[in-house]
Amino acid sequence: MRYIGNKTRLLDFIGTVLARRGIRGGHAVDPFTGTASVACELKRRRFSVTASDIMEYGYTFARAYVQVTTPPESPALAHALGLRDGRLETIVAHLNALPPEPGFIHEHYTPAGGAGRTHARMYFTPANGARIDAVRTRLETWRSRHWIDDDAYHSLVASLIEAADRVANTTGVYAAFVKTWQANALRALELRAPTLIPGAGCTSARGDALDTVRDAGDFDLLYLDPPYNARQYAGYYHIPELIAQGWFGAPVETRGKTGLLRDADKRSDWSRSRRCEAAFEELVATARCRHIVMSYNAEGIIPESTIERVLRRHGRSRSYRRYRLAYRRYRSDADGERRRYRADSVEEYLYCVSR
Numbered sequence: 127m128r129y130i131g132n133k134t135r136l137l138d139f140i141g142t143v144l145a146r147r148g149i150r151g152g153h154a155v156d157p158f159t160g161t162a163s164v165a166c167e168l169k170r171r172r173f174s175v176t177a178s179d180i181m182e183y184g185y186t187f188a189r190a191y192v193q194v195t196t197p198p199e200s201p202a203l204a205h206a207l208g209l210r211d212g213r214l215e216t217i218v219a220h221l222n223a224l225p226p227e228p229g230f231i232h233e234h235y236t237p238a239g240g241a242g243r244t245h246a247r248m249y250f251t252p253a254n255g256a257r258i259d260a261v262r263t264r265l266e267t268w269r270s271r272h273w274i275d276d277d278a279y280h281s282l283v284a285s286l287i288e289a290a291d292r293v294a295n296t297t298g299v300y301a302a303f304v305k306t307w308q309a310n311a312l313r314a315l316e317l318r319a320p321t322l323i324p325g326a327g328c329t330s331a332r333g334d335a336l337d338t339v340r341d342a343g344d345f346d347l348l349y350l351d352p353p354y355n356a357r358q359y360a361g362y363y364h365i366p367e368l369i370a371q372g373w374f375g376a377p378v379e380t381r382g383k384t385g386l387l388r389d390a391d392k393r394s395d396w397s398r399s400r401r402c403e404a405a406f407e408e409l410v411a412t413a414r415c416r417h418i419v420m421s422y423n424a425e426g427i428i429p430e431s432t433i434e435r436v437l438r439r440h441g442r443s444r445s446y447r448r449y450r451l452a453y454r455r456y457r458s459d460a461d462g463e464r465r466r467y468r469a470d471s472v473e474e475y476l477y478c479v480s481r
């Protein structure tokens with residue numbers, strides 16, 4: 127999915143650096159997993175991976191794409207609904223054929239809802255909002271009736287988050303919606319069954335990176351990809367977060383022009399210039415691993431001198447090395463109908479140390 131810091135385009139670079147440093151297999155921990163793109167690559171490279179994130183959707187992706195290693199089957203659901211079988215593909219086809227059912231998303235994130243609000247929120251068309259509602263509500267019901275297990279549930283929620291992102295009327299983040307309908311938003315919501323990567327011994331969690339690393343004990347590779355600027359993911363991806371956690375327990379309050387959620391517990395020290403350096407040093411000092419590989423952007427808020435000092439201090443100083451990849455990135459610098467795209471050259475770094 128479209129995600130700030132998504133490393134999908136850098137997987138070859140990361141793989142090349144791992145190979146060059148002789149890091150092959152073992153237990154890898156990716157505590158800032160986001161879309162789980164790197165965790166999936168490590169899984170493909172036969173690492174047993176622990177993937178986690180502070181955000182619930184990060185956990186959903188980690189569970190669906192990393193922890194799940196054999197295709198989930200849901201025979202109880204197939205029986206209850208009279209489906210041909212309980213494979214994810216069959217269930218996805220059933221979900222894609224559901225009629226729209228206006229609910230929470232339709233009410234709060236489409237222009238059809240929110241009577242009395244001064245601003246109509248145009249994140250989804252009313253039809254797609256009501257389709258998201260129909261699918262998400264079904265998944266909750268099926269899970270509560272034990273018709274699907276947790277692997278199938280998270281796989282289907284992940285598929286819904288990605289489908290919703292493809293039809294979201296945004297420029298890539300949910301901090302704002304576009305004021306006219308974009309072509310992608312006018313397409314009908316369509317879920318796709320996830321493609322599973324074979325693997326063994328992979329796990330997932332939701333939580334702070336420090337807790338994940340502490341809980342991992344001794345391991346081989348720590349891959350770090352923390353936020354690198356002041357943008358809090360909780361505020362930029364509140365709608366994927368809502369789809370991941372659902373709205374079926376305590377009442378969910380949405381506020382402001384964009385329908386933000388309460389997110390104090392998900393705001394990260396790694397996005398605070400006064401706290402990120404201490405968070406980094408504490409994490410590195412805590413990790414009991416053989417290798418550390420950290421992705422960080424040249425524009426990041428932790429100074430490069432700090433990264434080098436901390437890694438050298440907590441590793442074998444002579445094994446420290448910075449690898450660099452320069453590539454061109456295209457990004458919009460304005461929301462709305464007159465969006466402009468600017469190409470700039472970005473440098474991405476991998477900082478490595480061994481112990």
Ligand SMILES: C[S@@+](CC[C@H](N)C(=O)[O-])C[C@H]1O[C@@H](n2cnc3c(N)ncnc32)[C@H](O)[C@@H]1O
Nearest residue numbers: 131132133158160161163180334335351359394
């Ligand atoms: C640069 S992104 C990671 C991108 C990921 N490698 C990918 O390819 O999609 C940083 C991630 O760190 C997560 N995050 C921020 N603070 C965190 C914390 N204290 N503990 C765990 N995860 C955190 C964010 O939710 C976000 O998903």
